Amino acid sequence: MPVAAPAPARSSSAAARRSHAERGEAREDTRTRLVRAGIETVLERGWAASGVDTILRAVGVPKGSFYHYFPSKDDFGYAVLEGYQAFFLKRLGRCFGGDVPGRCLREQFDAFLAESLDGMARHGWRRGCLVGALGQELGGLHEGFRGRLLASLDAWGEVLARAIAAAQARGEVRPGLDPRQTARGFWAAWEGAVLRARLARDGGPLEAAVADFRRLVAPD
Amino acid sequence: MPVAAPAPARSSSAAARRSHAERGEAREDTRTRLVRAGIETVLERGWAASGVDTILRAVGVPKGSFYHYFPSKDDFGYAVLEGYQAFFLKRLGRCFGGDVPGRCLREQFDAFLAESLDGMARHGWRRGCLVGALGQELGGLHEGFRGRLLASLDAWGEVLARAIAAAQARGEVRPGLDPRQTARGFWAAWEGAVLRARLARDGGPLEAAVADFRRLVAPD
Numbered sequence: 001m002p003v004a005a006p007a008p009a010r011s012s013s014a015a016a017r018r019s020h021a022e023r024g025e026a027r028e029d030t031r032t033r034l035v036r037a038g039i040e041t042v043l044e045r046g047w048a049a050s051g052v053d054t055i056l057r058a059v060g061v062p063k064g065s066f067y068h069y070f071p072s073k074d075d076f077g078y079a080v081l082e083g084y085q086a087f088f089l090k091r092l093g094r095c096f097g098g099d100v101p102g103r104c105l106r107e108q109f110d111a112f113l114a115e116s117l118d119g120m121a122r123h124g125w126r127r128g129c130l131v132g133a134l135g136q137e138l139g140g141l142h143e144g145f146r147g148r149l150l151a152s153l154d155a156w157g158e159v160l161a162r163a164i165a166a167a168q169a170r171g172e173v174r175p176g177l178d179p180r181q182t183a184r185g186f187w188a189a190w191e192g193a194v195l196r197a198r199l200a201r202d203g204g205p206l207e208a209a210v211a212d213f214r215r216l217v218a219p220d
Numbered sequence: 221m222p223v224a225a226p227a228p229a230r231s232s233s234a235a236a237r238r239s240h241a242e243r244g245e246a247r248e249d250t251r252t253r254l255v256r257a258g259i260e261t262v263l264e265r266g267w268a269a270s271g272v273d274t275i276l277r278a279v280g281v282p283k284g285s286f287y288h289y290f291p292s293k294d295d296f297g298y299a300v301l302e303g304y305q306a307f308f309l310k311r312l313g314r315c316f317g318g319d320v321p322g323r324c325l326r327e328q329f330d331a332f333l334a335e336s337l338d339g340m341a342r343h344g345w346r347r348g349c350l351v352g353a354l355g356q357e358l359g360g361l362h363e364g365f366r367g368r369l370l371a372s373l374d375a376w377g378e379v380l381a382r383a384i385a386a387a388q389a390r391g392e393v394r395p396g397l398d399p400r401q402t403a404r405g406f407w408a409a410w411e412g413a414v415l416r417a418r419l420a421r422d423g424g425p426l427e428a429a430v431a432d433f434r435r436l437v438a439p440d
Contacts, residue, residue: 208405
């Protein structure tokens with residue numbers, strides 16, 4: 001039965017493909033869970049105090065599996081930063097991107113402030129910003145992290161610069177101002193505000209940073 | 221010789237006092253050296269990665285001696301923060317205090333910016349701010365550090381608020397503004413600027429933070 005013969009083979013190959021896809025999914029799922037646990041742990045404890053063992057216990061994954069996904073703790077850290085960056089760029093897209101057309105810059109910042117306050121309050125002000133956390137611990141001596149952290153901040157700067165330039169075209173922002181430089185300045189000020197908000201367990205510093213930004217960009 | 225008898229006793233007691241004082245000096249010196257090494261190490265590597273052993277090797281002090289001065293690593297950390305705070309308040313006194321009378325707020329900030337740029341450049345931009353470093357790592361979960369770090373930031377705020385209020389009285393700052401709130405806002409923005417300057421190995425973010433502050437407080 002040369003015609004029928006391939007059938008089981010196809011079927012078995014389909015099963016193999018499905019099983020491979022399932023394994024891929026499980027693999028993706030374990031990796032994603034490790035990264036998510038990494039983000040949460042590093043946000044609360046910092047990098048050096050986030051032992052791989054603690055993260056493995058939280059996720060319920062054996063050590064061998066961890067090193068299957070991440071050759072070293074640094075590689076894990078890069079993935080954690082990448083995961084956080086994806087989360088944060090999604091927030092920036094919601095707040096400053098074209099997701100809600102017709103919003104003025106003030107409304108965009110209202111949305112961003114509300115999400116940020118809610119995010120910090122929800123975790124009892126124990127979690128700040130991963131870029132700030134890794135930046136403080138590893139920004140001095142670790143070239144691999146330093147470059148990636150700066151690139152992360154610059155990517156936020158690009159998103160905000162576009163929103164500022166659009167607002168400038170609508171007359172909401174004073175004409176003389178450089179959107180990119182202004183955006184970078186905001187993210188620097190924001191990082192410090194998040195640090196203080198976490199220490200004070202209070203949203204006031206975040207509100208103050210946005211209020212200062214508004215005053216800085218307001219048309220004369 | 222009942223009259224002479226006390227002489228050697230006095231002399232021996234004087235020697236004991238001198239020896240005690242010398243030991244006190246040596247003691248102070250070792251403690252100071254440990255704290256200084258702690259400041260340098262934590263500024264570059266962060267808290268968790270600053271092992272007591274590394275600091276002991278740098279200073280050339282045996283472990284038992286360390287625990288003689290500091291019952292725990294946390295106690296050492298508090299002393300390190302205290303040492304840094306003393307250094308920084310001295311800088312603030314030089315720049316914003318009455319040390320150089322007759323300076324306007326612009327000149328005071330020029331002096332502060334120059335010292336800060338020089339300080340960061342001198343160490344190859346590897347060192348940022350100890351309050352930012354400890355704040356990121358320990359501000360989330362460690363109550364002992366959280367309170368001390370907030371108090372440190374508030375002390376800087378008080379010094380700057382006095383300088384702002386004096387400048388306001390001289391008409392250099394717009395009247396409506398609250399000096400204490402404005403000072404706190406500056407230190408938050410400054411912390412973020414130091415983070416970015418360290419990542420970028422460039423003083424631009426510090427200059428931008430001061431320029432933004434000047435625009436924020438300028439009379440209308």
